[in-house]
Amino acid sequence: MTDQRSQAEIVRQSLKRRYRKERRFRAYGIMAIAIALGALLILFTDIIGKGYTGFVKTTITMDVQLDGEMMYLDDPTDERQIKMADFVEPLVQALIKEIPGATEDDRNQVRELINPYASVTLRDALKANPDWLGTTQTMTFLTHTDVDVYVKHAGDDAYSIKLNDQQKTWVDELLERDVIETSFNDVFFSGGDSRDPSKAGILGAIVGSLLTMFVTLILSFPIGVAAAIYLEEFAPQNKFTDFIEVNINNLAAVPSIIFGLLGLAVFINLFGMPRSVPVVGGLVLTLMTLPTIIISSRAAIKSVPPSIREAAEGIGASKMQVVLHHVLPLAMPGMLTGSIIGMAQALGETAPLLLIGMVAFIVDVPDGFFDSATVLPVQVFLWAGSPELAFIERASAAIMVLLAFLISMNALAIWMRKRLERRW
């Protein structure tokens, strides 16, 4: 009896110790998750805090008098005249009129408030509507980047404001009278890169990314799945297939910049393909993504229960029929998930694309697989390295767009897995 009691006592003692251990272990776990979430939170607040202004543009609205004499233009349909005409002067005059107290002597200072591309906007508008000549039109233009920075970051020490005191007073006044306004930055989503931060857009990089991803997907998915099926279902088990398997795993661990060098040496130098184009980018990223897809597809095929295979074989299905009718449909969700995650990796890849020239300054939105292009992460890289501070917020905004793409791709992968997963 006493023996039993003491034994119970010992157990109770050790129980206390065990529970303490368990609590401690749980605390470590919670701490680890807290650190991870904290890092994520810092990342997001930093990027969003710095970048949300990238989604805002500053515009100026004024009545522009389109005086033919002032512009040295009497026929807007004449290409030659349009080229020679002065489109800056009407803008300067219009703005002087808007600013009380500004005179003809201040024209240089006034001129510095208007975006250098505003005259191009005016020219295009007049080209489209030749009958506007001689009338007065209310039009909206981008302000100069210096004004943009001042409006958004007036009190921020991180930004140096390049306006002088006179200009600042003018801008404040115009802001009060809603001549200068801020609104959603549609320019950012509708144009390519530019030397002028206010004019710089991300559409070129998005289209470049989509083209590159398309090439990567149509090459790496079928090749990867076919390789996985062959290795898993048909290849004989011997030293050679073991060797292949080891090397596929090695390939998955090769630093991505090496793939860039390979692409440069093989696709560009050997095959003479053009630089900076989505096709070459897609080929390089295909090489990079293939191991990931093969490995995840093989895992998906392995997870198909052998009972299903046996059932089909027992009825007399041939090897090919077993694979096509049963194994492949059941493995497909896993294969797709792996592929999407591989694609998300490729979407965020920068280093190999630098080497094949997709880092060039490209203003136009690419219109094909053989047109020079850049991609989102490279655009971020380019802007983050720019001396103009106004590009920093564009870089942050571009990061947000990139993250949105990545998050939606991962969400798609999770949704597909949940949706297509069949139970047996």
Add this chain to the structure above:
Amino acid sequence: MNSVNTTITSEVTQPDEVAVPVQESKPAETIIEEGKTVGKPYSDDPKFKLRDVEVFYGDAPAIKKISLDIGRNEVIAFIGPSGCGKSTFLRCLNRMNDSIDICRVKGSLQLDDHDIYDPKRDVVELRARVGMVFQKPNPFPKSIYDNVAYGPRIHGLANRKSDLDEIVENSLRKAGLWEEVKDRLDANATGMSGGQQQRLCIARAIAVSPEVVLMDEPCSALDPIATAKVEELIAELSESYTIVIVTHSMQQAARVSHRTAYFHLGHLVEVNETNKVFTSPEHELTESYITGRFG
């Protein structure tokens, strides 16, 4: 027959799912003559004629020189303790062991006087004639209709939709499942109960009109009511098919089979009419097993 006396001293290891527990209480020094089977292993006009069949997993023998005839429209039950090789032997009959790389089969196995393991033999054709039902119900994760229609489709047994419908209905009727599922043929088969799933698997196997149906412990995952239904089904099917059933339940063997074969550690010890095996076994190992001294 040139037989050698062997003493069983160690268990047979085989990499199959059927692990071999050591039988502590069995008469350790019982002598089995290799290749010698007591009872009535042979018949005049057999469906299967199996002579000196040996199966190896790598170097380890799993089946040692078994000779047996399986008659037409006969139900024969294989019984024996776990790991005795009865499942392995069963799977030789439609070459399901082919997919196991290290498995080798020796000896002569003939179905209607044609060699099963002839290298020129088409295994797809063989399996269309020798269907199989597995231990765990394994319906495809498809509709009930598609499960049954799969075999006829891949073998091209039905050219028109109406023919296929007929095959599906007949198979489900034979499997005693038609009344239960006729209104939900499009429902997913994995949503059925275990017993229904197993009967569906039987329907799927007989949909290709095989001559032989192999059943590997078809009721081990089922409750008694579902088991009773499957056993009824086996009795009905025996009118038109040859059935080979592996079972752990001696009562089941006694209820459904015409003949019973007792396996022990890779040997076929005794084959006889079922009631004879269970009432007056000739071999002492058989007697030990059926009286529950081990196994």
